Amino acid sequence: MDDLRRIDLNLLLTLHALLAEKHVTRAALRLHKSQPAVSHALAQLRETFKDPLLTRRGAGMALTPRAQDLLLPLEAALQQLNGLLHEGAFDPGQAVRRFRLAMSDYAAHLVLPTLVKRLRDQAPGIDMVVCQASREAMLAQLADGEIDLGLGVFPDTASGIVVETLFEEHFVSVADKRSLPPRGKLALDKWLARPHVLVATRPDTENEIDAALAAQGRHRRIALVLPHWRASTEVLAGTDLILTVASRTLDHLPDEQGLTRFTPPFELPGFAFQQAWHVRREADSAHHWFRSVVMDCSRPIQQVARK
Structure with a gap:
């Protein structure tokens, strides 16, 4: 408890954004803060953890080994704190959240139009960032906490990865x-x-x-x-x-x-087209809701596939 008194818990939110984005400006946008404020917070965090946390690599930034070790426990701790404050309740109409997804343009063409419309209608405060990656890269990104959800075909999954079938294909x-x-x-x-x-x-x-x-x-x-x-x-x-x-x-x-x-x-x-996430997201009510929306947006695809 003494260690907690030495740090403002808001700094942990900034730390999470910095580790997830690996970029001061993007972290600032995610937090709705100014870039100088986030840069100042990074300096405080470096002093607190006695580690650079983010180091320059080429045109971007990379996590130090210490930062890599912090990322997953930090995500779990923040989710538990959020659960304590909200008692597991999630109101999509009031939520402000960003979900990071990985998928091919095949999945984007099939799922995204309906999904985007649903979010704009029901959860206008929820944003999405979509990237493209191979299935191996998606599994690694899920394990590292770089994405929240992967859409693809996952015949072999790594430890800690949960999959759910969206529809059958041939x-x-x-x-x-x-x-x-x-x-x-x-x-x-x-x-x-x-x-x-x-x-x-x-x-x-x-x-x-x-x-x-x-x-x-x-x-x-x-x-x-x-x-x-x-x-x-x-x-x-x-x-x-x-x-x-x-x-x-x-x-x-x-x-x-x-x-x-x-x-x-x-x-x-044939094969199953699936959504995949890390087990640490299981207790996240917002993530659970988002997955259910992705599943619901895939139902018309299931119906056509059965015809």
């Missing part, structure tokens, strides 16, 4: 109609003989399609790797390329593109 292939036989299908050998497009954040990323082929002792040639789901269909017209993607990627595929979708000529299991 794969389809798509190609320029003029490059396909009259019936719009290809046998496996002809499918494998064609060049393919892979949507991935990194060219060496493991994916369900090539894993299923490898299980049969087969492989395909990847002629193009790109990280954008929507752009992946736009490159197909006038080429012999084949794209195999989650079916919902093609929901708004314009007819004038002259593309045809078809079932891949080999067994390719």
